[in-house]
Amino acid sequence: MRLFTYLSNLIMPFFIFYIIGFGLLSRRDVYGDFLEGAEEGLKIVWRMVPTLVGLLVGVGVLRASGFLEFLAGGLGKIAQGIGFPAELMPLTIIRMFSSSAAVGLLLDIFKQHGTDSSLGIMASLILSSTESVFYCLSVYFGAVKIRKTRYAVPGALLATLSGAIASIYLARLLL
Secondary structure, eight states: OHHHHHHHHHHHHHHHHHHHHHHHHTTOOHHHHHHHHHHHHHHHHHHHHHHHHHHHHHHHHHHHHTHHHHHHHHHHHHHHHTTOOGGGHHHHHHHTTOHHHHHHHHHHHHHHHOTTSHHHHHHHHHHHHOOOHHHHIIIIIHHTTOOOOTTHHHHHHHHHHHHHHHHHHHHHHHO
């Protein structure tokens, strides 16, 4: 185990020195290339900021109005009929919009039910097997100005549904 810890501590410095060494051997202006790349990265971040702010404000409004909790409650009753715990529906819905808000809900589940409870394990698996779909699509597609998402949203929602169902199934197999 110490070997892996030692190697993981060396990987980043190795790659940095490798890139610098390769650039110097290739007679490139390594620092100039770095500055050019940093400038391009800042331009991309600048283009992403309006989309990110819009998404964060939208999620904040939906949470503050209680709509997400209302939606989760309604869908939770339906999902409970097919074996999906109603307590996990708010987590699954919030996860599609915001990872940090979903982690907050996960911690609430841990406090209320315990980390080793069946709900705690299911919630952990859901967070590790799903993605913040709307956040990723809006930020990344917005950054490269993709307007027609075509199958991206349905595919991402299907993947989220599959990840959530697989999480519940696996947790029940383990417990």
